[in-house]
Amino acid sequence: MDALENHFDLIVIGSGPGGQKAAIGAAKLGKRVAVVERRDHVGGVSLHTGTIPSKTLREAALYLTGLQMRDVYGSSYRLKERITVQDLLARLQHVIGREVEVVRSQLARNQVETVLGAARFAGPHDIEVTDPEGDVVRRLSADKVVIAVGTHPARPANIAFDDVRVVDSDGILEMTEVPRTMVVVGAGVIGIEYASVFAALGTRVTVVEAREKILDFCDSEVVEALKFQLRDLSVTFRLGETVESVDTGSDGTVTTLASGKRVPADCVLYSAGRQGSTDGLDLAAAGLAADKRGRLQVDKQFRTAVEHIYAVGDVIGFPALAATSQEQGRLAAYHAFGEPVSSVLELQPIGIYTIPEISYCGDTEGQLTKAGIPYEVGIARYRELARGQIVGDSYGMLKLLVSTEDRKVLGVHVFGTGATEIIHIGQAIMTTGGTVDHLVDTVFNYPTLSEAYKVAALDATNKMRDVARFDL
Template sequence: MDASASHFDLVVIGSGPGGQKAAIGAAKLGKRVAVVERRDMIGGVCLNTGTIPSKTLREAVLYLTGLTLRDVYGSSYRLKERITVQDLLARLQHVIGREMEVVRNQLARNRVETVVGSARFAGPHEVDILDADGDRVRRLTAEKVVVAVGTRPARPVHIAFDGDRVVDSDGILDMQEVPRTMVVVGAGVIGIEYASIFAALGTRVTVVEARDKILDFCDAEVVEALKFQLRDLSVTFRLGETVESVTADATGTVTTLASGKRIPADTVMYSAGRQGATDGLGLEAAGLAADARGRLVVDKQFRTGVEHVYAVGDVIGFPALAATSQEQGRLAAYHAFGEPVSSVLELQPIGIYTIPEISYCGDTEDELTRAGVPYEVGVARYRELARGQIVGDTYGMLKLLVSTDTRKILGVHVFGTGATELIHIGQAVMTCGGTVDHLVDTVFNYPTLSEAYKVAALDATNKMRDVARFGF
């Protein structure tokens, strides 16, 4: 080791959700910690180009379009007639600026040193800090290292991205105007989120997906409800189709599919997966290797093939969620320094911020059917709830999957207003091993959307009672 280097108990590469929590977790244990991040990327991809920007845009669009109130005030209701990019970016820049200060303050308050620059391994315990020109300005040594560099959008080599007409999910934030028409290639979480956001703005969106289904890991009934709502916003789906080429000029783009279809549009956004941002880390110097998609493989304690090097967040693959990354970072720090820890990571909620939003926890009906697990379904429709009428959401729903043997909650699926907030009630009951009877016997505030849990629980128990009455 270089004796002149700065030595730390832990060096964290990347300041996104996973890196933040790993650094703070170790600092709480009394360790000397440094976080390495580029000057313009404090908070990582999550804060600068990913989770926070897309969710902020979604909220701005919902507010400015008045979309959620059209059931009350009529389909022509809009808060602002002509919504510009400047309207959207004003809120985006405000939120990012505030959140960046929160991240800096949290790291400073916990005496975590923020080292500005790019990181590259110089050895198993050595990390060089490079400036914008790629020159080494400092060397850090560490007993332990956490890699939390996240991912970047994957770019197919046959597509000419120009940052204007043909963009990826990062480039969409640099748009100069709201497009009249758009093609979204890829119907994963990011693609469908942006498709719904722009559709709500009035953009005619065409979604192209090579698979026959969208969001095939979600509840099938919920996905069908989402597709219905998106079609109502003039979204067209081209499923089972692949893109052969995209041509662009100053006037627009033409996307040619393998089937021969040609789709003209102002803008094309590619959302064809993510690539681990590990190519500049010098992994071989630390004895590490990434897979073909730039990701690192870890064990249950988030250790890589090198015992003192850990990895967390999107760079280790599924589920690639900010909330999960935070917990992975905390757990990795505790494992690294021998701190006893427990977690219920296997019962993580999944949140998809489409318009309307989706969230679920636990199993889907398809998974339970394939596993041969007997279950009953309880459903509550928002239109049955007073709060649903008040907020103007008549399409939302909450679904409970209940074991007919143990009466435990096996899965919760929510679609509609507040889905990503409501899911935590079901998650808490499942984490504690609660049964459907717990929800039946609980008094919920009125009028609230949370009442949906009681309505769905009563629906499930009434169905089970009917089955029992006939002796099945």
């Protein structure tokens, strides 16, 4: 190939959600684009070991255990008595296979060239693509570059991972049997999601977390509701505890905590942080450097310290969500080529696929209190909704936080069935500057879970009316 064939307007390193949208966004602008990705990793971490696998396992667990319908059919209801790993992974492999084809098709349909191999910088504008043996198979150049390589699980040096008894969130997908007991180290999003999935499958789970709270960025009332439900599934929480060591043997593992507690289990899932996958990029050749966690710093336009190189997705840190990464990719591509663009990233919804789900948008009560912003709370409980009874959800809730000054919705917090779906109604209201009165005046389908918005809005406005009457 000559130099012209190997030169692109944009090269994207990584084909996960952020990389895909950056590549397609630039292609829609008429730019010549290439995506570099490892042969067995099209779709990125999100598709192969992250978002899609964990959510697919969650749905398989819910379906096979019949957990969500036990309020309807009784506590002994179960679709399949003995659930095997094969039951879980069969669905997973099907979904991954289909999604890989979707990603390939979308890139090809937009004339984005997919270059298979590992990428590394050979200069600020030059990329070398190597095969699994490290040999250079192609040399590329580009006017602009987007780094979207994602992250991988961090592995502390004092923990002896064997990928059988002691695993990370990648290794858990290679399990050969559903464990009877499990220790989950780390109560972040990934750790709590997997803890709830295995608890639903009947595994007795112990969660160890160095902080005193789990998911401390979420609404505290919602987190307490989640902890109650997980304890009901026999999850034990060891908060404010750190792991001293993990010892393995033929019968399982023993996790020793700094406090001296010893927790035996069939296996340990270590989920205490992630590391940016930048080690193999030779960033120095491009004039870049990652932080100690392998992550890149960017400005509001997602530019790195090198003006023509952008970075998006998990490799730039919080919130490290697939949905956010997609929008970051689109914005980076438009910024790179001077295309006017706007977004409402500051009102992004956060979805946590625990059992039950959590999702929120906007401020928490703690944030509003700290900022000195007066607000009222409106709550709707699923058990009061006909749809809640139909789907067997007696614990779900929706909380609205409403400004008492201009009646705008400041935050929406949902816990329970369909939380990650119905949150978008609240998001739409907030991004358009809507008020609680808009929800009161809107007719919702009946019976639906979305009707919770009207119930919560009425609750908030009734409280505000009572306060106003008192003031008179």
